[in-house]
Amino acid sequence: MAISNTQALGKSPKPGAFRFKLPAEARIFMVLLGVALIFELLGWIFVGQSFIANKERLIVMILQVSVIGIIAVGVTQIIIMGGIDLSSGSVVALTAMVSASLAQTSDFARAVFPTLTDLPVIAPLAAGLLVGLVCGLINGTVIAKTAIPPFIATLGVMVTARGMAKWYTQGEPISMLSDNYAAIGAGINPVIIFLVTALVFHIILSYTRYGKYTYAIGANRAAARVAGINVNRHLILVYTVAGLLSGLAGVVTSARAVSGQAGMGMMYELDAIAAAVIGGTSLNGGLGKITGTVIGTLILGTMTSGFTFLRIDAYYQEIVKGIIIVVAVVADQYRQRNRRS
Amino acid sequence: MLSLAPEKPLTTALSQPPVAAQQLLIDVQGVRKAFPGVVALDDVSFRLRAGSVHALMGENGAGKSTLMKILAGVYTPDQGVYRLHGREIALTSPLDALENGIAMIHQELNLMPFMSIAENIWIRREPLNRFGLIDHARMYQMTRELFAQLSIELDPQAKVASLSISSRQMVEIARAVSYNSDVLIMDEPTSALTEHEVAHLFRIVRMLREQGKGIIYITHKMNELFEIADEVSVFRDGHFIGCKQVEQLSHDEVIRMMVGREITEMFPKTIVPIGEVALEVSHLTLDGVFHDVSFSLRQGEILGVAGLIGSGRSNVAETLFGVSPASSGQIRINGQPVTIDSPRTAMQHGMAFLTEDRKDTGCFLSLSIQENMQISVLGGDNLQAGFVRQQALDAMCEAMSGTLRVKTPNLDERIENLSGGNQQKVLIGRWLLTNPKILILDEPTRGIDVGAKAEIHKLICKLAGQGVAVIMISSELPEVLGMSDRIMVMHEGRVTGIVDRADATQVSIMTLAAG
Numbered sequence: 001m002a003i004s005n006t007q008a009l010g011k012s013p014k015p016g017a018f019r020f021k022l023p024a025e026a027r028i029f030m031v032l033l034g035v036a037l038i039f040e041l042l043g044w045i046f047v048g049q050s051f052i053a054n055k056e057r058l059i060v061m062i063l064q065v066s067v068i069g070i071i072a073v074g075v076t077q078i079i080i081m082g083g084i085d086l087s088s089g090s091v092v093a094l095t096a097m098v099s100a101s102l103a104q105t106s107d108f109a110r111a112v113f114p115t116l117t118d119l120p121v122i123a124p125l126a127a128g129l130l131v132g133l134v135c136g137l138i139n140g141t142v143i144a145k146t147a148i149p150p151f152i153a154t155l156g157v158m159v160t161a162r163g164m165a166k167w168y169t170q171g172e173p174i175s176m177l178s179d180n181y182a183a184i185g186a187g188i189n190p191v192i193i194f195l196v197t198a199l200v201f202h203i204i205l206s207y208t209r210y211g212k213y214t215y216a217i218g219a220n221r222a223a224a225r226v227a228g229i230n231v232n233r234h235l236i237l238v239y240t241v242a243g244l245l246s247g248l249a250g251v252v253t254s255a256r257a258v259s260g261q262a263g264m265g266m267m268y269e270l271d272a273i274a275a276a277v278i279g280g281t282s283l284n285g286g287l288g289k290i291t292g293t294v295i296g297t298l299i300l301g302t303m304t305s306g307f308t309f310l311r312i313d314a315y316y317q318e319i320v321k322g323i324i325i326v327v328a329v330v331a332d333q334y335r336q337r338n339r340r341s
Numbered sequence: 342m343l344s345l346a347p348e349k350p351l352t353t354a355l356s357q358p359p360v361a362a363q364q365l366l367i368d369v370q371g372v373r374k375a376f377p378g379v380v381a382l383d384d385v386s387f388r389l390r391a392g393s394v395h396a397l398m399g400e401n402g403a404g405k406s407t408l409m410k411i412l413a414g415v416y417t418p419d420q421g422v423y424r425l426h427g428r429e430i431a432l433t434s435p436l437d438a439l440e441n442g443i444a445m446i447h448q449e450l451n452l453m454p455f456m457s458i459a460e461n462i463w464i465r466r467e468p469l470n471r472f473g474l475i476d477h478a479r480m481y482q483m484t485r486e487l488f489a490q491l492s493i494e495l496d497p498q499a500k501v502a503s504l505s506i507s508s509r510q511m512v513e514i515a516r517a518v519s520y521n522s523d524v525l526i527m528d529e530p531t532s533a534l535t536e537h538e539v540a541h542l543f544r545i546v547r548m549l550r551e552q553g554k555g556i557i558y559i560t561h562k563m564n565e566l567f568e569i570a571d572e573v574s575v576f577r578d579g580h581f582i583g584c585k586q587v588e589q590l591s592h593d594e595v596i597r598m599m600v601g602r603e604i605t606e607m608f609p610k611t612i613v614p615i616g617e618v619a620l621e622v623s624h625l626t627l628d629g630v631f632h633d634v635s636f637s638l639r640q641g642e643i644l645g646v647a648g649l650i651g652s653g654r655s656n657v658a659e660t661l662f663g664v665s666p667a668s669s670g671q672i673r674i675n676g677q678p679v680t681i682d683s684p685r686t687a688m689q690h691g692m693a694f695l696t697e698d699r700k701d702t703g704c705f706l707s708l709s710i711q712e713n714m715q716i717s718v719l720g721g722d723n724l725q726a727g728f729v730r731q732q733a734l735d736a737m738c739e740a741m742s743g744t745l746r747v748k749t750p751n752l753d754e755r756i757e758n759l760s761g762g763n764q765q766k767v768l769i770g771r772w773l774l775t776n777p778k779i780l781i782l783d784e785p786t787r788g789i790d791v792g793a794k795a796e797i798h799k800l801i802c803k804l805a806g807q808g809v810a811v812i813m814i815s816s817e818l819p820e821v822l823g824m825s826d827r828i829m830v831m832h833e834g835r836v837t838g839i840v841d842r843a844d845a846t847q848v849s850i851m852t853l854a855a856g
């Protein structure tokens with residue numbers, strides 16, 4: 001069958017006067033700039049210095065949200081696919097514990113595994129990623145093979161993984177980690193890891209079949225199946241990828257803190273979801289961009305460091321953050337509706 | 342102005358004295374509506390008389406649905422005057438329109454699948470008991486009364502998800518009628534109905550006309566126009582071409598007004614050499630849905646499938662394609678027995694399946710036309726080192742939408758913004774791109790205008806000529822009769838006959854379809 005040989009029956013009309021539409025990311029970027037400018041202004045008024053023109057502050061700002069950003073790259077894909085993942089924060093804790101326990105030096109008498117000290121750095125790294133991957137695999141398999149909705153399935157993994165993180169050392173923190181391991185989280189390495197991850201998945205989502213299928217499933221799952229996509233397999237794959245990224249986030253977290261603690265990553269799942277949603281990913285599925293999520297993450301970071309800069313109480317920070325998230329979701333709904341009229 | 346208060350029995354509500362026949366219900370003038378990149382309507386006028394059926398015709402993307410959405414408060418026009426009962430009005434929402442006595446049945450179905458039929462019909466108007474809670478018994482009773490009046494036989498408590506697409510359409514119609522509004526807009530209501538239900542719908546429409554209501558009726562089917570409409574307004578590319586009394590018009594004149602040129606052949610069937618058996622189905626059964634379906638299909642052959650609501654036509658197609666795998670029976674492709682447990686495996690065997698409901702199982706509404714069209718060919722040659730070869734795909738989709746005449750400023754536009762008929766063309770394009778050996782089409786020309794329809798028929802014949810085996814389900818008897826080499830007729834989940842082209846007539850098919 002050669003359609004191209006068929007004579008074209010007519011040209012599709014191309015009316016001129018195409019109204020220029022800003023891409024969604026551009027609008028989110030404006031929001032980021034707006035937030036930064038507000039802090040700049042308040043900075044001059046209340047603190048008497050510039051908020052933006054301070055390299056250290058900018059680096060710290062990105063550093064503190066890098067881990068959230070790494071998680072958000074995975075969570076964005078899940079939300080685009082029409083799902084949700086509540087387990088990421090707990091997975092960070094569990095991975096942090098497991099990988100830290102394999103990164104201890106022999107100088108320490110009370111190591112978790114006294115026979116497994118001074119391992120090459122690849123060991124804790126691989127173990128951490130594996131733990132994340134397995135958690136994601138469990139999420140994906142339960143969601144694909146049963147009728148349990150993602151919210152509940154990942155809630156189960158969230159509680160279980162947190163419990164396992166505590167059980168792992170009976171709540172004891174793990175310390176005395178090797179320098180090589182600590183190097184993973186040192187300096188601006190977390191930022192680099194975050195940006196590289198984001199870039200890689202931006203490319204994957206835009207230019208590979210994996211990406212196209214992710215959007216299609218989120219846009220219309222039944223139609224995706226009829227179009228020949230193995231929906232269940234793809235669900236498992238995407239949840240696994242997100243788990244892997246949570247695992248990576250756990251490794252970075254423990255390396256940066258040079259310790260593993262069962263309380264790590266608390267509520268990170270919500271920050272990651274917030275970053276994605278603020279960045280324009282629709283909770284209805286089928287819509288979203290990694291670039292948007294990166295900007296969303298930076299908006300969260302700017303707010304946190306802005307409040308700190310203005311010496312505003314942490315409590316207020318959370319209140320404002322909550323409001324911003326709701327506003328972002330409302331804005332999404334509004335956009336969806338507006339498109340139709 | 343919801344005149345149908347729950348406590349008022351329907352019979353009295355629906356039999357109010359007719360309004361003076363010549364009274365103008367709706368009078369719009371100089372309406373303009375633009376979307377980014379397209380002017381959907383430009384200086385359009387339209388008037389609707391009470392007690393008449395006013396048909397709207399025009400090619401896909403002519404602006405019919407857009408105008409109706411303006412009348413029903415979904416869109417606000419950029420320019421123009423809208424008079425209702427002679428008073429100028431600016432509607433703010435569909436709800437506002439309903440309260441002003443304008444109800445609309447949209448081109449795509451809008452029911453909530455996991456709610457009952459009754460809940461769907463009376464949503465926002467549920468009868469309450471004295472505790473202020475919903476009185477379900479009364480609601481079912483009201484639904485039964487409504488259905489009795491419209492002669493619809495459906496269980497008010499059934500979930501919409503369990504209904505066939507045509508039954509859903511009947512529920513939509515009943516819901517619109519239940520508002521007892523002065524103006525009822527129907528956007529291609531019959532595209533999902535079989536002849537039998539079309540006749541039923543027409544009885545309802547005539548009853549409403551008797552009651553002095555104004556009905557706007559969009560259709561692409563010429564015979565319906567002459568059967569039901571009093572007046573017709575024709576649109577082309579966002580412009581109003583003319584409004585005529587139907588008696589003064591001939592078939593050809595309408596087409597000329599619509600497309601601005603002649604269309605000679607309606608079903609350009611070409612007889613092509615029939616090859617080997619491509620598909621052989623024996624005793625195929627899906628428990629509780631259809632039983633013991635057997636037929637064979639050869640390369641180059643077009644097998645039409647006819648039947649009424651609930652005859653199981655679409656279910657057989659779904660099972661062949663692995664959407665809902667068979668409970669028993671055998672499928673052979675090119676002589677080899679195969680197990681088809683998912684659409685994916687069906688595609689690996691060279692099958693393609695255009696589904697009946699483009700909104701539910703066809704379109705990815707939030708994605709672009711391009712992404713919708715290419716989704717089933719993201720493999721093989723179109724992948725290079727794991728990356729999608731976007732340029733090659735772009736070129737393929739560009740060519741395909743040229744062939745199918747998809748009307749859009751560019752392929753990056755969201756499919757949601759296309760007119761219904763153009764969405765259908767994109768989905769046809771999706772499956773043609775897969776180069777199928779066995780092509781299953783469920784209502785292929787649903788919502789497609791006369792001109793494009795003839796072209797799609799030509800295309801199907803051309804594919805058959807290249808050895809593709811085609812199964813074509815259609816509710817339009819002329820289409821089935823005109824295109825098929827053989828026609829399989831189903832009734833209540835069983836095959837009641839397979840008729841050769843030479844022996845098939847409207848009557849013989851209808852008799853078999855009635856069981």
Ligand SMILES: Nc1ncnc2c1ncn2[C@@H]1O[C@H](COP(=O)(O)OP(=O)(O)OP(=O)(O)O)[C@@H](O)[C@H]1O
Nearest residue numbers: 376381401402403404405406407758759760761762
């Ligand atoms: N929301 C929208 N955004 C952008 N363009 C739109 C939108 N709605 C409609 N259009 C465009 O306006 C034109 C008219 O569309 P409309 O749906 O009114 O056509 P129609 O006459 O109903 O066609 P059909 O017979 O295929 O249903 C089309 O070119 C369509 O692409």
Ligand SMILES: [Mg+2]
Nearest residue numbers: 406448760761
């Ligand atoms: Mg339309």
